[in-house]
Amino acid sequence: MSSRFSAAAAAVSEPALPSRRPRRPFASRLGSRAAPYLLILPACAVIGAVLGYPLYFMGRLSLQHYGLFQLIKHKGEWIGTKNYSQILHDGLFWHVVARTLAFTATAVSLTMVLGTLFALLLAQLGPKMRVLLTAGLIFVWAMPVVVAVAVWSWMVDFEFGVANWLLTYLHIGNFNHHDWFANTWSGWAIITSLVVWGAIPFVALMVYAGLTQVPQELVEAATTDGATSWRVFRDVTVPLLKPIFVILISLSIIWDFQVFNQIWILLNGQPPPQYFTMSIYAFTTSFQQSQYGLGSAIALVMVAILLVVSFVYIRQMVKIGDAE
Amino acid sequence: MRTRRARRIVLNAVALLVFAVMVFPVYWMVSTAFKPGSDIFANTPVWFPYHPTLGNFGDAVHRPHFWADVKNSLIIVSVVVAMSLVLAFLAALALAKFRFYGRRAFIVLIIAVQMIPLNALIIPIYLVLSKAHQVDKLSGVIVTYLTFVLPFTIWTLRGFLLGVPRDLEEASQVDGTTRFGAFLRILLPLIGPGLVATSIFAFIQAWNEYIMAYVLLHDPSKQTLTVWLASFTGDRGTAWGPLMAGATLTALPVVIFFVAVQRKIAFGLTAGAVRG
Numbered sequence: 001m002s003s004r005f006s007a008a009a010a011a012v013s014e015p016a017l018p019s020r021r022p023r024r025p026f027a028s029r030l031g032s033r034a035a036p037y038l039l040i041l042p043a044c045a046v047i048g049a050v051l052g053y054p055l056y057f058m059g060r061l062s063l064q065h066y067g068l069f070q071l072i073k074h075k076g077e078w079i080g081t082k083n084y085s086q087i088l089h090d091g092l093f094w095h096v097v098a099r100t101l102a103f104t105a106t107a108v109s110l111t112m113v114l115g116t117l118f119a120l121l122l123a124q125l126g127p128k129m130r131v132l133l134t135a136g137l138i139f140v141w142a143m144p145v146v147v148a149v150a151v152w153s154w155m156v157d158f159e160f161g162v163a164n165w166l167l168t169y170l171h172i173g174n175f176n177h178h179d180w181f182a183n184t185w186s187g188w189a190i191i192t193s194l195v196v197w198g199a200i201p202f203v204a205l206m207v208y209a210g211l212t213q214v215p216q217e218l219v220e221a222a223t224t225d226g227a228t229s230w231r232v233f234r235d236v237t238v239p240l241l242k243p244i245f246v247i248l249i250s251l252s253i254i255w256d257f258q259v260f261n262q263i264w265i266l267l268n269g270q271p272p273p274q275y276f277t278m279s280i281y282a283f284t285t286s287f288q289q290s291q292y293g294l295g296s297a298i299a300l301v302m303v304a305i306l307l308v309v310s311f312v313y314i315r316q317m318v319k320i321g322d323a324e
Numbered sequence: 325m326r327t328r329r330a331r332r333i334v335l336n337a338v339a340l341l342v343f344a345v346m347v348f349p350v351y352w353m354v355s356t357a358f359k360p361g362s363d364i365f366a367n368t369p370v371w372f373p374y375h376p377t378l379g380n381f382g383d384a385v386h387r388p389h390f391w392a393d394v395k396n397s398l399i400i401v402s403v404v405v406a407m408s409l410v411l412a413f414l415a416a417l418a419l420a421k422f423r424f425y426g427r428r429a430f431i432v433l434i435i436a437v438q439m440i441p442l443n444a445l446i447i448p449i450y451l452v453l454s455k456a457h458q459v460d461k462l463s464g465v466i467v468t469y470l471t472f473v474l475p476f477t478i479w480t481l482r483g484f485l486l487g488v489p490r491d492l493e494e495a496s497q498v499d500g501t502t503r504f505g506a507f508l509r510i511l512l513p514l515i516g517p518g519l520v521a522t523s524i525f526a527f528i529q530a531w532n533e534y535i536m537a538y539v540l541l542h543d544p545s546k547q548t549l550t551v552w553l554a555s556f557t558g559d560r561g562t563a564w565g566p567l568m569a570g571a572t573l574t575a576l577p578v579v580i581f582f583v584a585v586q587r588k589i590a591f592g593l594t595a596g597a598v599r600g
Contacts, residue, residue, distance in 0.1 A: 033424075035418070035422060036418035036422035036424040036427070037418075037424065039414040039415060039417050039418035039422075040414070040415045040418045040419075040430060042411050042414060042415075043411045043412060043414065043415035043474065043478060044415075044430075046411055046470055046474060047433075047437065047471075047474060047475065050467055050468065050470050050471045050474075051437055051440070051445070051471050053452070054445055054448040054449045054452060054471075055440070055445070055448070057448040057451070057452060058444070058445070058447060058448040061447070061448060061451070066451075071451070071454070074451075074454075074455045118342060121335070121338060121339060121342065124335055125335060125336070125339055126332070126336075129335075129336055129339045129340075132339070132343060133339050133342065133343050136343045136346050136347040137346060138582070138583060138586060139347060139350050139579065139583075140346050140347065140349075140350060141582070141586070142575070142578055142579045142582035142583065142586070143349075143350065143575055143578075143579075144531070144532040144550065144574060144575055144578050145532060145534065146532065146534050146550040146553050146554050146557075146574070147353070147553065147571045147574050147575040148349070149554070149557060150353075150553060150554075150556075150557045150567055150568070150570075150571040151349045151350070151352060151353040151568070151571060152349060153557055153562075154352070154353075154356065154562075154564050154567065154568060155349060155352060157562070157564070159365075160364065160365050160366070160367075160564070162352065162369050165367075165368065165369055197346070197349070200346070201346075254439055258441035258443060258444075260441075260443040260535060261534050261535060264535075265534075265554045265557055268557075279441060279443040279444065282443070282444060282447070283443055283446075283447075286447045286450075287447075287450075287539065292447060292451060295447050296447050296448065299441075299443075299444035299447055300444070302441065302444060303440060303441065303444055306439060306440075306441065307439075310436060310439040313435075313439070314432055314435050314436060317435060318428070318431075318432070
C-alpha cells in the first residue's frame with residue numbers, strides 16, 4: 001500500500017522538457033547518450049530485483065499449489081490455472097469482491113464529497129480561521145495509520161469509549177457497553193469513518209490548492225452574467241479542476257480498494273469473514289491457511305482490478321505532463 | 325452589511341465544528357496519554373487532563389521491547405533512506421536533465437509500481453526472503469522497503485531537479501567548468517532543501533510501514549515500532565493510558581517532520597494541473 005505521502009509526490013505535474021537542447025561542446029556525443037542509461041541503471045536493477053522478481057514469482061505462485069509442505073521444500077507444485085478456477089467458483093470470493101467494491105464506492109464518495117466541501121469552506125474563510133483549519137487538517141494527515149487505528153479503537157472501546165458515552169448522552173440510544181464490531185454494519189461504519197477521516201485532509205488541501213488557482217476573472221464574469229454560486233461551481237470550477245479530481249478520485253479508489261491495516265489492527269489480526277476485503281482475503285489465505293498459491297491468485301485478481309483504475313490515473317498524469 | 329456579517333459568523337461556526345470533529349481523535353490521544361488511570365476509566369469522560377501525569381509514558385517506554393523496537397525502526401529507516409537517496413538521485417538526474425529513448429516508459433514504470441499493493445506483494449516477498457534466510461532479519465525488511473520508498477524518492481527528487489533553472493547550469497559551463505563541476509557548484513546547493521525534504525518524506529513512509537514488518541519480523545525484540553504499537557492495540561483489556569502514550573510517541577517524530585516539510589512537497593503540486 002503506498003501511503004498518502006507518495007501520492008502527494010505522485011501528484012506533481014510534469015513540466016515538459018524543452019525539446020531543443022543547446023549543443024554541449026564539451027561532452028562527447030557518445031558519452032552524453034550513454035549517461036542517462038548509466039544513471040538509471042542502478043535504480044532499475046534494484047527495482048527489478050525487489051519488485052520485478054517478486055511480481056514474476058507471484059505470477060508463478062498463482063499457478064502452483066504452495067502449502068506448508070512446499071514451503072519447507074521451497075518448491076511449489078504446478079497445477080496450472082486450478083487456483084483461478086477455484087476462486088471463481090468460490091462463493092466467498094465473489095462476496096468479498098462485492099463487499100470490497102461497495103466499501104470502495106462508499107469511502108471514496110464520502111472522502112471526495114466531504115473533502116471538496118471542506119476545501120470550499122477553506123476558500124470562504126478569513127485568514128485566521130483558514131490557518132486554524134488547515135493546521136488541523138495537516139495534523140490529521142500526518143497521523144500514521146497504525147497510530148490512528150489505536151486512537152479509534154480507544155474511542156470506540158465498548159467500556160470506556162467516548163463514542164458510546166456521547167451517543168448515549170445525546171439519547172441516540174443506549175450504547176452502554178455497545179460492541180461496535182459485533183454487528184457487521186456498525187463495524188463497517190467505524191472502519192469507513194476511520195478510513196474517510198484519514199483520507200479527507202489530503203483531498204481537502206489538494207482541492208483547496210486547486211481552487212486558489214482558478215482565475216478570479218472567470219468567476220466574476222460568470223457572477224456578473226447572473227450565475228448562482230452553484231452554477232459557478234458546476235460550470236466554471238469543476239471543469240477547471242477536472243484534472244485534479246481525476247487524480248484524486250483514482251488515487252482514492254486505489255487506496256481504499258486495497259484497505260488492509262485499519263481492518264487488520266482494529267480486529268486484532270483475526271477479522272471474521274464478514275470483514276474480509278480482497279487484500280485481507282488474499283492475506284489470510286496465504287499466511288493463516290498457508291495456501292500461498294491460492295492467495296497469490298486472489299492477490300493478482302486484485303492487482304488486475306487496480307491496474308484498470310491505475311491506467312486512468314497514469315494517463316491523466318502523463319496528459320498533464322504533455323499539456324504544459 | 326448585516327447579512328454579510330451573519331454569513332461570516334455561520335461560516336466560522338461551521339469551520340470550528342469541522343476543526344473540532346477532525347482534530348478530536350488527535351486531541352483525545354494526547355489528552356488520554358497525560359491522564360491518570362482514574363480519569364481514563366471514568367464513566368463520564370474527563371475532557372481535559374486536569375491532573376496531568378507522565379506515568380503513562382513511563383509505563384509505555386518500560387514495556388518489553390520498546391527501546392529495542394525504536395532502535396530497529398531507526399536502523400531500518402536510516403539505511404532505507406540513505407540507499408534510496410543515492411540511487412534515486414542518479415535516476416532523477418537522468419529524468420530531469422536528459423532526453424532519452426525509454427524515458428517516458430521509465431516514468432510510467434515509476435508511477436505504476438507505486439500502485440501495487442504491498443499487502444499483495446508481501447506474499448511472494450515472504451517466500452523469497454524465507455528461502456534466502458532473511459526472515460526475522462532487519463536486512464530483509466530494508467530490501468523490502470526499497471520497493472515503495474525508491475520509486476517515490478525518484479519521482480519527488482525529479483520534481484526538485486526540474487525546478488533548477490537550466491540557465492544557471494549552462495552559465496557555469498560557458499565559464500569553462502565541466503558538467504560535473506557545474507553540478508557540484510550550482511546544482512547541489514540549489515537542490516539541498518529538496519534533498520532534505522525528500523529524505524524526510526522517505527523517512528516518514530518507512531517509519532509508518534506496518535504490514536511488511538509484521539509479516540517479516542516475528543521475534544518481538546526485532547520488530548519495528550509500528551508492529552510494537554499494533555500488537556499493543558490488539559490486547560484485550562487494553563491499558564489505554566500507556567497505549568495512547570505509546571501512540572503519541574510513535575506519531576511524534578512523524579508529525580514534527582511532516583509539519584516541517586509538507587508545504588514543500590504537498591502544496592504547489594497541483595499548480596500545474598489546473599492550468600493544464
